[in-house]
Amino acid sequence: QVQLVESGGGLVKPGGSLRLSCAASGFIFSDYYMSWxxxxxxKGLEWVxxxxxxxxxxxxxDSVKGRFTISRDNxxxxxxxxxxxxxxxxxxxxxCASSPFGELFYNYWGQGTLVTVSS
Amino acid sequence: EIVLTQSPAxxxxxxxxxxxxxxxxxxxxxxxxxxxQQNLGQAPRLLIYDTSNRxxxxxxxxxxxxxxxxxxxTISSLxxxxxxxxxxxxxxxxxxxxxxxxxxxxx
Numbered sequence: 001q002v003q004l005v006e007s008g009g010g011l012v013k014p015g016g017s018l019r020l021s022c023a024a025s026g027f028i029f030s031d032y033y034m035s036w037x038x039x040x041x042x043k044g045l046e047w048v049x050x051x052x053x054x055x056x057x058x059x060x061x062d063s064v065k066g067r068f069t070i071s072r073d074n075x076x077x078x079x080x081x082x083x084x085x086x087x088x089x090x091x092x093x094x095x096c097a098s099s100p101f102g103e104l105f106y107n108y109w110g111q112g113t114l115v116t117v118s119s
Numbered sequence: 120e121i122v123l124t125q126s127p128a129x130x131x132x133x134x135x136x137x138x139x140x141x142x143x144x145x146x147x148x149x150x151x152x153x154x155x156q157q158n159l160g161q162a163p164r165l166l167i168y169d170t171s172n173r174x175x176x177x178x179x180x181x182x183x184x185x186x187x188x189x190x191x192x193t194i195s196s197l198x199x200x201x202x203x204x205x206x207x208x209x210x211x212x213x214x215x216x217x218x219x220x221x222x223x224x225x226x
Binding site for chain 1: 151153155161162163164165168169174175206208210213214215216217218219220
């Protein structure tokens with residue numbers, strides 16, 4: 001069955017860095033767009049970043065542009081999010097989510113990994 | 120960016136009742152609207168995409184309609200597992216955006 005499993009979250013001080021990973025299985029990873037979407041505690045959903053199937057088209061939300069970097073390794077069926085210069089407002093559960101090729105709704109989601117930015 | 124406004128914020132209903140949830144866009148999103156269900160402590164689950172297409176495995180009691188700026192998700196007869204938070208999402212314009220959510224709670 002389809003699985004997306006995030007890892008790498010944790011507690012980090014403001015200004016620090018974290019690298020999130022998302023391991024995919026049960027579907028042809030290289031055929032799907034991938035995104036990171038976050039949810040602050042008790043809040044709604046916020047799209048963070050997008051990467052296309054080959055990795056040569058990437059977009060970021062303005063709130064993270066210049067600080068976060070998305071990447072993927074299709075050979076390893078994995079998605080990544082390098083997060084630098086973290087701020088308190090980046091505290092959230094981070095989900096990786098897939099979209100069918102050419103679409104931008106999210107058909108598969110991971111269980112999420114919590115990132116807490118606090119001193 | 121396109122702002123999606125969901126109403127009501129909370130809907131209090133009993134099992135077996137009909138639920139009607141609204142999502143209004145700040146500008147036209149054509150038919151590019153999706154709905155997700157999120158249970159407490161879980162990831163969102165895709166219910167409906169492109170206004171009215173049910174995702175794989177989604178029961179027929181879930182239906183969506185609308186176009187342009189006004190959209191509706193209807194749950195024809197609430198089952199116990201349907202009490203959750205529902206989000207709409209548009210993919211018409213960058214960036215993709217989500218509504219603030221409607222919580223369907225047991226009355």
